[in-house]
Amino acid sequence: MISFYDVTLRDGNHAMRHSLTPEFVREYCQIAELSGVWAVEVGHGNGIGASSFLVGKAKSDDRSLLTAARDNLKKVKLAIHAIPGFATVKRDIIPAIKAGVDIFRIGTHVTEVSTAQKHIEYLSGEDKTVHGVLMMSHAIDLKGLVSQAKLLVDYGASAVVLMDSAGNYVPKDVALRVNALKKEIGVQVGFHAHNNLGVGVSNAISAIENDATIIDGSSMGLGAGAGNASLESIIVNYRRTDSTAPSLDKFLEMSYLVETRFPEYLPRTTSSSIQSGDAGVFSGFAPQVRQIATEFGLSQEDLWQEMGKRRLVAGQESMIREIAQDLMNL
Amino acid sequence: MSNAKIKVAVIGTGNIGTDLCERLLKDSKFEVKAFVGRRPTSSGLMRMRGRVPNLLEAGVEALESLWHEIDGVFDATSASAHPQHWSIAQRHKKWIIDLTPSRIGKPLVPVLIDKTPKMRISMDHVANYSMVTCGGQSSAAIIYAITKNAKLVEEVEISSSIASLSAGPATRENIDEYIDSTENMAMLLTGCSAVKSILVLNPVDPPVMMRTTVHVRAANFNLARIIHESRDLVAKVKNYVPGYDLVVEPYVAGSGQISATVKVLGSGYYLPQYSGNLDIINAAAVETAKQHVHFSHLSRERIAT
Numbered sequence: 001m002i003s004f005y006d007v008t009l010r011d012g013n014h015a016m017r018h019s020l021t022p023e024f025v026r027e028y029c030q031i032a033e034l035s036g037v038w039a040v041e042v043g044h045g046n047g048i049g050a051s052s053f054l055v056g057k058a059k060s061d062d063r064s065l066l067t068a069a070r071d072n073l074k075k076v077k078l079a080i081h082a083i084p085g086f087a088t089v090k091r092d093i094i095p096a097i098k099a100g101v102d103i104f105r106i107g108t109h110v111t112e113v114s115t116a117q118k119h120i121e122y123l124s125g126e127d128k129t130v131h132g133v134l135m136m137s138h139a140i141d142l143k144g145l146v147s148q149a150k151l152l153v154d155y156g157a158s159a160v161v162l163m164d165s166a167g168n169y170v171p172k173d174v175a176l177r178v179n180a181l182k183k184e185i186g187v188q189v190g191f192h193a194h195n196n197l198g199v200g201v202s203n204a205i206s207a208i209e210n211d212a213t214i215i216d217g218s219s220m221g222l223g224a225g226a227g228n229a230s231l232e233s234i235i236v237n238y239r240r241t242d243s244t245a246p247s248l249d250k251f252l253e254m255s256y257l258v259e260t261r262f263p264e265y266l267p268r269t270t271s272s273s274i275q276s277g278d279a280g281v282f283s284g285f286a287p288q289v290r291q292i293a294t295e296f297g298l299s300q301e302d303l304w305q306e307m308g309k310r311r312l313v314a315g316q317e318s319m320i321r322e323i324a325q326d327l328m329n330l
Numbered sequence: 331m332s333n334a335k336i337k338v339a340v341i342g343t344g345n346i347g348t349d350l351c352e353r354l355l356k357d358s359k360f361e362v363k364a365f366v367g368r369r370p371t372s373s374g375l376m377r378m379r380g381r382v383p384n385l386l387e388a389g390v391e392a393l394e395s396l397w398h399e400i401d402g403v404f405d406a407t408s409a410s411a412h413p414q415h416w417s418i419a420q421r422h423k424k425w426i427i428d429l430t431p432s433r434i435g436k437p438l439v440p441v442l443i444d445k446t447p448k449m450r451i452s453m454d455h456v457a458n459y460s461m462v463t464c465g466g467q468s469s470a471a472i473i474y475a476i477t478k479n480a481k482l483v484e485e486v487e488i489s490s491s492i493a494s495l496s497a498g499p500a501t502r503e504n505i506d507e508y509i510d511s512t513e514n515m516a517m518l519l520t521g522c523s524a525v526k527s528i529l530v531l532n533p534v535d536p537p538v539m540m541r542t543t544v545h546v547r548a549a550n551f552n553l554a555r556i557i558h559e560s561r562d563l564v565a566k567v568k569n570y571v572p573g574y575d576l577v578v579e580p581y582v583a584g585s586g587q588i589s590a591t592v593k594v595l596g597s598g599y600y601l602p603q604y605s606g607n608l609d610i611i612n613a614a615a616v617e618t619a620k621q622h623v624h625f626s627h628l629s630r631e632r633i634a635t
Contacts, residue, residue: 052526053545053587054489085529088506111533112494114502139533310538315530316491318543318591322577 002208002238003038004246005190005216006231008258009069010081012222014045014284015265018058022068024261028219029072031254036246037231038214039077039103042069045224045284046314047107048080048096049087054317055284062092066099079103081133084115085315089122097128105161107133109313110140113148117155124156131190131214132157136313137177138168138280145177146184159188159214164203165284165314167196167226167277171206178210190214193229195221196277198269200229205237219254220266225276225283227267230255272300279308288320296324303327335361336623337399341390341415342406343367343374345498346429349600350404350612351378356599359620363400366393377600390415397422401623404615405430408500409507416458425457425622427615431500431507435460437515439470440617441567446474448518451625459618463508464594464607465490465527466515467614468542468574471567472590475559476580477520480588482549486516489528489545493537496605505529537604540594541577547587556580560590570617571610572597 009028013020025042032040042065044050044058051058062080069078080101082093085108093104104123106116116132123130132152137145149160162177169177174191181189191207193200193216204215217231232251239245259266276283281304289307293300306323336359340351343365351374354360364384367375375385386392402425405415409432416434419426428435435458442449452459461467469488477483501508512527532538557580567574573595583589594606601608 052489052528053485053487053547053583053589054528054543084505085509085531088509090506090510109531109533112502112531114499115497115505115531118503118506311532311534313491313530313532313534315489315528316532316541318489318578318589319491319541322541322591325578 001213003214004036004231004235005079005214006032006037006040006218007192007216007228008218008222008254010041010043010047011045011224011228012218013043014224015222015227015267016262017287018044018051018056020065021060022064025065025068026072028254028257029069031250031257033073033076035250035254037076039079040069040073041079041081041105042066043080047082047087049082049092055315063095063099066096066101070100077102079105081105081107082119083107084119089119093119093123097126102129104128104130105133106130107135107163110134110137110145110148113151116152120152120155120157130157131159131161133161133163135163136165136282137162138164138166138173142177142180146180149181149185153185153187157187159190160185161190161192161214161216163192164194165282166280167194167200167273167283168280169203170197170199171202174203174206175210178207178212182211188213190216192216194223194225194227194277194283195229195267195269196226196273196283200227201233201237204229204234208238219251220258222258222262222265223267225267225286226269226273272304275301276304276308279304281308281312282314284314285312285317285320288317292320292324296328298324298327335359336619337361337363337401338619339364339366339393339396339400339403340406341366341403343372344406345601346608346612347406348374348377349608350406350429350615351382352599353612353616355381357616364393364396366390390418397424400424402426402619420456423456425455427618428458428460429611429615431463431504431511433460433511433514434458437462437466437518438618439467440570440614440621441471441563442474443621446519451621453626453629455626455630457622459622461611461614461618462515463512464492464540464610465508465512465529465542467610468540468592468594469544470515470519471563472544472560472592473516473519473546475563476544476546476551476556476588476590477548479555479559480546480548480551483520483522483546484549485524485547486520486522487526487545488512488516488542489530490540490542490607491530491532491538492540492607493604494531494533495537496607497531539604540606541591543589543591545583545587545589549586551588553580553582553588556588564592571613573606573609
C-alpha cells in the first residue's frame with residue numbers, strides 16, 4: 001500500500017515564487033480530498049517559517065494557508081515541511097499544531113540531522129506524527145546516509161523521506177539508496193523526486209519498486225527548479241501494477257487546474273536544469289540564478305557551474321550574488 | 331587608561347575557552363591568572379601547562395582563593411552553568427563576560443559602544459555582558475549602518491551560513507535559541523519588531539567561511555550614506571576582528587530593500603580559520619573587556635575627583 005504525498009501546495013510554491021493564496025489552497029484541497037492522496041503538504045517552498053528576503057517572501061502567511069487547507073481536508077491528512085534554522089518550535093511548529101496539522105516533516109541538509117533533534121523530540125513527545133526528511137540526499141555516501149537516517153529514527157521520526165533536492169538521481173541511484181534504508185532502518189521510507197534530468201517519474205517508480213511506501217509528487221510536477229515528479233503520471237504508472245491504486249480522475253482534475261491556472265509557472269526540464277541536476281546543486285536556486293545572471297550579464301550555465309564547484313546548500317541564496325561578482329572580476 | 335594589565339580568569343576549557351585563553355595570552359593588555367575546567371584530563375588544560383599559573387580542574391569553586399587577584403572573568407561554559415557563575419562573580423564584585431547563549435548579560439557589540447545608547451558600557455565595575463551570537467556580532471554593524479540612514483524601518487533580516495565543522499553539539503541543539511537571541515539583538519538595536527534570523531550549515535570540504543547577509547526594508551533610505559557608514563564600521567570591526575570583510579556592499583535589492591553581506595575569516599589562535607563564527611565571539615569578548623575596564627576606570631576616576 002503506497003501513501004501518495006502531494007507537495008503541489010508546498011514545493012509548487014517555489015515555482016509560484018511563493019505567491020500561493022488561501023483561495024487556491026481551498027479550491028485545490030476540495031478536489032484532493034476526493035482523490036485518494038494520503039496527505040497534502042502546504043506552505044512556503046522552504047517550509048513553514050521560511051518566508052524571508054533570503055529565500056523569498058510569501059504572499060500569504062502560513063496560518064491563512066494552513067487554515068484554508070484544514071477547512072477542506074477531512075479524510076486527507078494536512079502536512080507541513082519545516083527546516084530547523086528557518087522554523088523554530090515556538091514560533092512556527094506550535095502554531096502549526098494549533099492549526100490542526102496532522103503530519104510534521106522536519107527536514108535538514110542530509111549531513112546536518114542533529115539540528116533537528118529538538119524539533120523531532122518535541123513533536124514526538126506531543127504524540128504527533130513526525131517524519132524526518134533528508135534534503136540533498138545525493139550529497140553523502142551510502143554509509144553516511146544510513147547513519148543520518150538512524151539518528152532521525154532515534155529522535156522519534158516514524159518515517160524517513162529521501163529528497164532528491166538537486167534532481168541528481170537516476171533510477172538506479174534511487175534503488176540503491178531506498179534499498180539500503182529499507183534494510184537498515186525499521187521505519188517507513190519515502191521518496192521525493194525532482195525532474196532536473198527528466199527522470200523524476202521514473203525515479204518515483206523505482207522507489208516504489210524498491211519498497212518505499214511514501215511517494216511524493218505534485219500536480220503537473222509543479223515544484224522547485226525543473227519541478228517534481230508529476231503525481232498524475234506516477235498514478236497512471238502505478239495503476240498498471242496495483243488494482244487497488246486510486247483512480248485517475250481527480251488527479252487529472254488537479255493537474256488540469258494547475259495547468260490552466262498557472263501556465264506561466266509550469267516547470268520543465270531544460271539545458272540549465274540538466275546541468276544543475278548533474279552538478280548536484282539545489283533546484284530552488286533557479287529564480288535567483290536567472291535574475292542575477294541577467295543583472296550581471298553572465299550566462300546561467302557559468303553561474304550554475306561555479307555554484308556546483310562551491311557546493312552551495314539550500315539557504316545560501318545570498319552567495320549567488322557574491323559568486324557572480326567573483327566571476328565578473330576573474 | 332592605566333598601564334596595569336587586566337587580570338582575568340577563563341572558565342570553560344572547551345574549544346571556545348581554549349581559543350580565548352590563547353588569544354589573551356598573546357595580548358599584552360591581559361594577564362591570564364587562571365584557566366578553570368572540570369576534568370583534569372581536559373586537553374585545553376593540558377595545553378596551557380606552564381603558560382597559565384593556575385590550572386584549576388575542580389570548577390569555579392576552586393577559584394575561591396584567587397578572586398582577590400583578578401579583575402573579571404570570561405565564562406565559556408554553558409547557558410545552564412552561567413547563572414551560578416554570575417552570582418559568584420557578583421559576590422566577589424567582579425565583571426563577567428558571557429560567551430554562552432544564556433541571554434542574562436547585557437547584549438554588547440563592541441563596535442557600537444559609542445554609537446548607540448543601547449550598547450553602552452556599564453559605569454559599574456560589576457557588570458555582565460552577553461556576546462549575543464555569531465549572527466548578532468557579525469550583522470550588528472551593518473544593521474546599524476543601514477537603519478541609521480533609513481526612515482521607517484519595517485523589517486530586518488539576518489541570515490548566516492557557517493561551516494558544519496564549526497557548529498558544535500551545543501549550537502546544533504540550541505538552534506532555536508540561537509535564532510531567538512539573534513532576533514532579540516536586532517530588535518534591541520533597531521526598535522523594529524519584524525525581525526527574522528536564519529542559520530544555515532554547510533558541510534562542504536574544504537569548509538566555507540562564515541557569511542552573514544543583512545536585509546532591511548524601509549520606507550526611505552540614503553544609499554550613499556549607508557555605503558559610507560558600512561565601510562567605516564567594517565574598518566572599525568576589523569581592528570578587533572581582522573578577518574571581517576564587506577563582500578557585498580549595500581545595494582538596493584528590491585523596492586524599499588537594502589542588502590549587504592559580510593564574511594568572517596577566523597584568526598586561527600586555536601580554532602581553525604573557518605570558525606569565523608566562533609572567532610568573532612571571542613574577539614568581541616576580549617574587546618568588550620578592554621572597553622569595560624577603560625570606561626569603568628574612567629568613571630571611578632571621575633567619582634574620585
